[in-house]
Structure formats: C-alpha cells, structure tokens
Amino acid sequence: MWFILVLVDEPQIGRTRHTASEYGLLNGPSFDFRLDRAEVSPDLAGHVERHWMTSWNLPGGQRRPVTLLPHPCVNLVYEGGALIAFGVGRELFTYACEGTGRAFGVKFRPGGFQPYLGRPMTELTDGGIPLSALWGEIDAGLFAHDLSRARRLDDLVEAAEFHLRRHPPRPDPQIDHVGEIIQVMLHDRTVQRVEDVAERFSLSPRSLQRLFGKYVGVTPKWVLQRYRLHEAAARLAAEHTRPWAEVAVELGYFDQSHFIRDFTRAVGMTPAAYSEACAQDRAPIST
Known part of the structure; x- marks a missing residue:
C-alpha cells in the first residue's frame, strides 16, 4: 500500500x-x-x-x-x-x-x-x-x-x-550560492537540464558538478530528477484520473520511456501502477 x-x-x-x-x-x-x-x-x-x-x-x-x-x-x-x-x-x-x-x-x-x-x-x-x-x-x-x-x-x-x-560553523559564502541554485532547480520549471542550471549561474557543467559534490553530496542531475519525481508522485496521487503522460510532459519529461524508467527505479512502481494504487481508496495523506 x-x-x-x-x-x-x-x-x-x-x-x-x-x-x-x-x-x-x-x-x-x-x-x-x-x-x-x-x-x-x-x-x-x-x-x-x-x-x-x-x-x-x-x-x-x-x-x-x-x-x-x-x-x-x-x-x-x-x-x-x-x-x-x-x-x-x-x-x-x-x-x-x-x-x-x-x-x-x-x-x-x-x-x-x-x-x-x-x-x-x-x-x-x-x-x-x-x-x-x-x-x-x-x-x-x-x-x-x-x-x-x-x-x-x-x-x-x-x-x-x-x-x-x-558549535557555529565558519562562514562560507558558497552556502548561500548553493541555496540560490537549489531554489531555481526546485521551483523554476523552465530549468530542465544541468546545462540550463549552469548557464543560469554562469558556471560550466563541470564546475557545477564539483560544487554539488563538495556541498550537497549528489550530482545536480540527481537533484533535478529527485525534485521532479517528488512532484510527479504527488500529482499522480492527487489527480489519479489524469494520464500520467501529461504529468511527465509538464515536469519536463518528453521521453515517456525515460520517465517510466526514472519513476519506477525511484518509487518501486510504474507511474500507471502507482496512480492505480492511489485510486483504489489509497488516497494521499496530507499534513
């Protein structure tokens, strides 16, 4: 369940x-x-x-x-x-x-x-x-x-x-910089690729990768994907009558097989199976 x-x-x-x-x-x-x-x-x-x-x-x-x-x-x-x-x-x-x-x-x-x-x-x-x-x-x-x-x-x-x-940490201006980047990745739906993020902040993809390795612990690509999958699961649960393919496109997945693969690997169920499970009296919990 x-x-x-x-x-x-x-x-x-x-x-x-x-x-x-x-x-x-x-x-x-x-x-x-x-x-x-x-x-x-x-x-x-x-x-x-x-x-x-x-x-x-x-x-x-x-x-x-x-x-x-x-x-x-x-x-x-x-x-x-x-x-x-x-x-x-x-x-x-x-x-x-x-x-x-x-x-x-x-x-x-x-x-x-x-x-x-x-x-x-x-x-x-x-x-x-x-x-x-x-x-x-x-x-x-x-x-x-x-x-x-x-x-x-x-x-x-x-x-x-x-x-x-x-135990105050030493000041580090990069913390705020990382926070600004994360804000854009989380909330701006026009940012769909690592290259989009790098361009927005005048960084090379490699520099962005090193920054995330030091301060976040995962790659920028992983962060973008995780935020989109969080939202995809929430939308499929709340709007289970909508075709999951529409949700995928809205979140920047134009390759449906790519979306199915990412969602299934992260969640353990295909988008269709997850949506169906939510529709069968297994509605979202909200808090």
Missing part, C-alpha cells in the same frame, strides 16, 4: 527560503503515525531548513514500515539515545516502526551541513556519521542528554538550537 505525504505549502521563488521539496513518499502509515514540523530560528536559518518529529503508537509486538523518498540534504537524527547525521540517501528509505516511539530531526539545507563536516559531502552520501565523531563524546553526549529530557517538540527544538549555537 503506497501513499504520498503532501506537505501542502509549496512556496514561490523570491518569497521563500525553502530549499527542500515539500513532498516525500510514504507507504503504509495506516496506524497511529504522526509527523510534526517546526520552524528554525532566524539566526540558524542559513544552514537549517526546519526541525521535525515523527511519533507512532502500535500494539505490542507489531511492526509497520514507513517508506520515504529522501531529499538532497542532511538530517541530524536523534532516536534511541543516539545522534547521527545522515547524508543524502539516493534510494528509498524504509523505517520499521515498533511499539511506541519517536524520532527527532534537524533538517539542514542542501549544502548547509558541509561546514560542520569539514569534508566533501560525497563522503556522507548513502551513509551517516555519529555526531560524536564531529563534536567529541562530551559535547555530543550533552546534546543527546538534553534531547532525552525534552517532552514536547518545542523543548526538543530549544535544546537542539542551543547546542547548534555552541
């Missing part, structure tokens, strides 16, 4: 600093599952996109999977007493919820975590690193301790921002 989680708040260029898609693919949260988000304080907004918390409640012994299509950014996640920074995941990510639990995360902007890592973000792609490896056991332990005592999302946010302020 597949669902699209539609976070209905898609902003426009020039009116927002959001640099992450508002879409993420989920399967099967037909149990007591909740996602809450919180805004970040202005002084941290250059690096951090938002805070989030998921919580769930299942009868004893039951396990249910939740699957999502990751964004091109780092999430610093606290769960089970551990703080781990997860890099960009290029494949579907499935988490098995069990019993009653919660997870809290700090979602960084694409490129926003690089000064904390201090190395090319490709080293974190499809993987993660304990925060203690970056901040040391004592500081990371104090951070985790304060999070363990927080009961509400507001308390978690307050604790997280306190510790982030204690």
